[in-house]
Amino acid sequence: MTLNVECMKVRADSGPNGQERRCEHLDMLPDVRHEAPECRPCLALGLPWSHLLVCLTCGWVACSDDSPGGHARAHYEETDHPVVAALDSETPRRWCYVHGRAAL
Incomplete structure (x- = not known):
């Protein structure tokens, strides 16, 4: 935890004004095509x-944690x-x- 100029607590890895920084994982993603709109493991x-x-x-399609x-x-x-x-x-x-x- 660090303090900004106004002595407010801000996470050390946060962006300006305490906002979440952009997810660097987005920069590493290739262009992919997704598979059929179905969860194969659920179907099985x-x-x-x-x-x-x-x-x-990789384009793998699967169900969310809500499933x-x-x-x-x-x-x-x-x-x-x-x-x-x-x-x-x-x-x-x-x-x-x-x-x-969320990846921003």
Whole structure:
């Protein structure tokens, strides 16, 4: 923890005005095409899913943590691919598993 000019507590890795810094993992992502809009592990196990996420490193599509399988997180834990995006959203929402926050 550091202090800014006005003696306010600010995280040492924060950006201007205490904002979160841009996720550097976004700079390392290749251009990928995503697979079919389905969670293959859920299909194989007969599980439903609520939201689908696409891995922005390899294009793997899997279910979110809101789903019974949580296969997108399992993919991150297995591969260390850090950033996913919501597949079923008009607004590109991205999540960085490394930082545990939205990837800006």
